[in-house]
Amino acid sequence: MQWETVIGLEIHAQLATESKIFSGSSTTFGAECNTQASPVDLALPGVLPVFNEEALRLAVIFGLGIGAEVHKRSVFDRKNYFYPDLPKGYQISQLHHPIVGEGHIDITLGDGAVKRIGVTRAHLEEDAGKSLHEDFQGSTGIDLNRAGTPLLEIVSEPDLRSAEEAVAYLKKVHTLIRYLGISDGNMAEGSMRCDINISMRPMGQDTLGIRAEIKNVNSFRFVEKAIAYEIERQVDILEDGGSIVQETRLYDADLDETRSMRSKEVAMDYRYFPEPDLLPIIIDDEYIEALRANLPELPDQKKQRFSEQYSLSSTDAEQLSGSLALGDYFEEVAKISGNAKLSANWIMVELNGQLNKNELDISGSPVSAQQLGELVQRIQDNTISGKIAKTVFQEIWNGNGSADEIIESQGLKQVTDSGAIEALVDEVIAANPSQVEQFKAGKEKMLGFFVGQIMKASKGKANPAQVNEMLREKLKN
Amino acid sequence: MHNKTLSEISSGLKNGDFSSQEITRHFLDRINRLDPELNSFITVTEDQALAQAIQADKMIAAGEQQALLGVPFAHKDIFCTEDILTTSGSKMLANFVSPYDSTVAANLKLAGAVTLGKTNMDEFAMGSSNETSYFGAVKNPWDTNRVPGGSSGGSAAAVAARLTPAATATDTGGSIRQPASLCGVTGLKPTYGRVSRWGMIAFASSLDQAGPITQTAEDAALMLNAMAGFDPKDSTSVDQPVPDYRANLNDSLDGLKIGLPKEFFASGLDPKLEKTIQQAISEYERLGAIIKEVSLPNSALSVPVYYVIAPAECSTNLSRFDGVRYGYRCADPVDLEDMYTRTRTEGFGDEVKRRILIGTYVLSSGFYDAYYLKAQQARRLIKQDFVNAFKEVDLLMGPTSPSPAFKLGEKTADPLTMYLEDIYTIGTNLAGLPGISIPAGQLDGLPVGLQIIGNYFDESKLLNAAHQYQQVTDWHKTTPID
Numbered sequence: 001m002q003w004e005t006v007i008g009l010e011i012h013a014q015l016a017t018e019s020k021i022f023s024g025s026s027t028t029f030g031a032e033c034n035t036q037a038s039p040v041d042l043a044l045p046g047v048l049p050v051f052n053e054e055a056l057r058l059a060v061i062f063g064l065g066i067g068a069e070v071h072k073r074s075v076f077d078r079k080n081y082f083y084p085d086l087p088k089g090y091q092i093s094q095l096h097h098p099i100v101g102e103g104h105i106d107i108t109l110g111d112g113a114v115k116r117i118g119v120t121r122a123h124l125e126e127d128a129g130k131s132l133h134e135d136f137q138g139s140t141g142i143d144l145n146r147a148g149t150p151l152l153e154i155v156s157e158p159d160l161r162s163a164e165e166a167v168a169y170l171k172k173v174h175t176l177i178r179y180l181g182i183s184d185g186n187m188a189e190g191s192m193r194c195d196i197n198i199s200m201r202p203m204g205q206d207t208l209g210i211r212a213e214i215k216n217v218n219s220f221r222f223v224e225k226a227i228a229y230e231i232e233r234q235v236d237i238l239e240d241g242g243s244i245v246q247e248t249r250l251y252d253a254d255l256d257e258t259r260s261m262r263s264k265e266v267a268m269d270y271r272y273f274p275e276p277d278l279l280p281i282i283i284d285d286e287y288i289e290a291l292r293a294n295l296p297e298l299p300d301q302k303k304q305r306f307s308e309q310y311s312l313s314s315t316d317a318e319q320l321s322g323s324l325a326l327g328d329y330f331e332e333v334a335k336i337s338g339n340a341k342l343s344a345n346w347i348m349v350e351l352n353g354q355l356n357k358n359e360l361d362i363s364g365s366p367v368s369a370q371q372l373g374e375l376v377q378r379i380q381d382n383t384i385s386g387k388i389a390k391t392v393f394q395e396i397w398n399g400n401g402s403a404d405e406i407i408e409s410q411g412l413k414q415v416t417d418s419g420a421i422e423a424l425v426d427e428v429i430a431a432n433p434s435q436v437e438q439f440k441a442g443k444e445k446m447l448g449f450f451v452g453q454i455m456k457a458s459k460g461k462a463n464p465a466q467v468n469e470m471l472r473e474k475l476k477n
Numbered sequence: 478m479h480n481k482t483l484s485e486i487s488s489g490l491k492n493g494d495f496s497s498q499e500i501t502r503h504f505l506d507r508i509n510r511l512d513p514e515l516n517s518f519i520t521v522t523e524d525q526a527l528a529q530a531i532q533a534d535k536m537i538a539a540g541e542q543q544a545l546l547g548v549p550f551a552h553k554d555i556f557c558t559e560d561i562l563t564t565s566g567s568k569m570l571a572n573f574v575s576p577y578d579s580t581v582a583a584n585l586k587l588a589g590a591v592t593l594g595k596t597n598m599d600e601f602a603m604g605s606s607n608e609t610s611y612f613g614a615v616k617n618p619w620d621t622n623r624v625p626g627g628s629s630g631g632s633a634a635a636v637a638a639r640l641t642p643a644a645t646a647t648d649t650g651g652s653i654r655q656p657a658s659l660c661g662v663t664g665l666k667p668t669y670g671r672v673s674r675w676g677m678i679a680f681a682s683s684l685d686q687a688g689p690i691t692q693t694a695e696d697a698a699l700m701l702n703a704m705a706g707f708d709p710k711d712s713t714s715v716d717q718p719v720p721d722y723r724a725n726l727n728d729s730l731d732g733l734k735i736g737l738p739k740e741f742f743a744s745g746l747d748p749k750l751e752k753t754i755q756q757a758i759s760e761y762e763r764l765g766a767i768i769k770e771v772s773l774p775n776s777a778l779s780v781p782v783y784y785v786i787a788p789a790e791c792s793t794n795l796s797r798f799d800g801v802r803y804g805y806r807c808a809d810p811v812d813l814e815d816m817y818t819r820t821r822t823e824g825f826g827d828e829v830k831r832r833i834l835i836g837t838y839v840l841s842s843g844f845y846d847a848y849y850l851k852a853q854q855a856r857r858l859i860k861q862d863f864v865n866a867f868k869e870v871d872l873l874m875g876p877t878s879p880s881p882a883f884k885l886g887e888k889t890a891d892p893l894t895m896y897l898e899d900i901y902t903i904g905t906n907l908a909g910l911p912g913i914s915i916p917a918g919q920l921d922g923l924p925v926g927l928q929i930i931g932n933y934f935d936e937s938k939l940l941n942a943a944h945q946y947q948q949v950t951d952w953h954k955t956t957p958i959d
Contacts, residue, residue: 039576039577042802042803043797043802044557044575044576044577044803045557045563045565045570045573045575045678045679045797045803045804046556046557046563046575046579046674046675046676046677046678046679047675047676048674048675048710048711048712049712050709050710050711050712051712078793080793080796080840082796082799082817084799084801084813087797087801087802088796088797089793089795089796089797089799090793090796140813142801142802269841269842271792271793271837271840271841271842271845272840273789273793273840273845273849276681276682276683276713276790277679277682277712277713278712278713279712279713
């Protein structure tokens, strides 16, 4: 049977506030255990939550960024369950009245096709602490530094049909929240993580199959692998005539498998009810419009602009608008060099290659946009050839100065003096009479041989276009 | 000396008639002598009190003028007090020392008051007789075989026995007014949001409100002046200026419209008690008030609605008591489940467990709509009844509780009968209105309280009416013990 995969993602993005959502504690990552836990975070008797309005601002910006309805009245609820790293015994979340309603996010697939993914809602909630199972002689330690960190939970419609789509969607959300400046999206530090709801159904069937939920997956690669594993597991069960158990599963990256955590149907009744310690959040049009007016250029808008303004291909524009930092880098290189397409090529081929090899991202690039811009400019104005430029690039990467300094000190300047080139051409023609004969007999390929010899004699500095032109001229005679 | 009111003590201190040390010592001695029988205190902070008194005397000598400077008082043990045990009447917190002050405690410190100690209460404020306290029942000073009411039974008994001139208290369904009534003292529950809940151990968040228990309405005004105010740490506290609650105490009651909700005088009310209340109301007529019958048609819903909403909120408010971070933890847990189960089984008393179970039930999926949601709808009807009534009258009056103090153990076996103790007080909590109970007579030697209910933020009017009554009657001056 042909099976269709149906996936919905619940993405938790940590909002980039200085302090927690209901207390004044710092949200800085990596502090000594429990040093960022106030009486509120510890849930001491008598403490009360006070809503951090910066979290509201960031959530509304997200809603506007995905064209969603922003609710003027939203309400916090208590989600009740016992867990040692949940100090109050309930999580403050939003069930019935989330801050952000329906919206959508467009993703671009491998074949360049654009697919629209529905976002059901996004709501505000607080993060839990962490249970530490090592170093406590069989007991468990609790670190509440993370407890109360503001999260935006972004819930998608079950519109995703493959691991590829799920990853593309996750990456798009990642790009968006960073563009919007509402989250650093740092997956390694847990600032962004997702729960994957996945089910299978016979191709063509409308109703959804029974789903499993894979909790807390925290990298793009793990999302891809967890989905691949889960598809295989579910299809195996279904094809053996079995049925899927609705449950929560955990992805174990070391074993590359998902396994059951608990059965959802029997386990959890969260007894949601409106949080009586907090008033409903009420905002007005003025509040929303002020934020809308200040929205930054979004990834889709930037992509569009890049292809129009710089005549880039759709793929190039997509890639260069993929992160705010990369887009800014590109625009600066293009501006300095005066050649956008050449700049785009250099960033995506040479620079990206080196960055990937060294596991760096654009913000960690040792070659600044200024430096790359100057290098591309020297290619553009024929000071050096593209080939020599690669050598110069490597020197810049290694910290040996600017393009001009390296070209100057290593004497890499392209030879464009036609007298000098003519001398080289004459020399090579004179030294290779039999090859000249072959060329004249119609062996066009020999042209490459002569170019090679001349470039070699010039140590790569002769202008290849000029060399070509002059060779043809001379060999004709 | 101990029969002096808070106001008299305050002016005595300022006039140099006695020192804060003297008056503090006097009350501490009285507590040491009389409280072993009454059990109205859980903790007596003798050393801290005397140190505060010495400090206060210096400040008085230096001419400082804070309203309550050097005046002793006691806190209900539900208010977190820095470096002092705060138990909420429970084994669960029998070892809990708060690292921070509640706003009420901080405000009273700022006003210069001297803390004598922490008063006994029903466990987590759940009870109407003070019999659910882990630290033992409080005895009513008028008859030590009887209950003082609850949950602020310790505060009411201590003021009645003149172990302290005033005490803080909290009221979720009547927990200030009912014990005040049963002990013959004045107890004020302000409008919801008037006094900050920060640091007040939560029972039912949408109903809890702090207020004072005192001898007189004037003293209640003095205490409320210090306790009330907007607090950014409590999102439900209301940002509205605090008037001087003493400013209108002497206003004339001529033309004041008083409504008597007919539902408060129906069956279930002791006829002799009703007569006492009617006499008090006649006194108001003589003071120039106009009396009129009104109706709160949905008041019969109050008790059932309350016993859905309050347990629902408490069932989750009390989830934090899990043995993980502070408070009681069972011995040698074998695993997490065992730790949770035994900690909470051993740490909570029966009444608390009963309410957690009810609350968990009414919030459960499949029951939520029928109970919690329905109760919230009914709550709006109850509130609307009051709003309608206040279109016709300025204040409402009636009994505080259906009968005077009952015997210890008399109602513990039957929770439903116990719950009916709060039949006249619960509605104001559900509506968020202010109410006061003042001594208005006696039945067989036991005090009877008159309840006055006001419109939102009309505490001044309530206190004015109570004060005027106390100018022409002596019930608030009668004491059970010398």
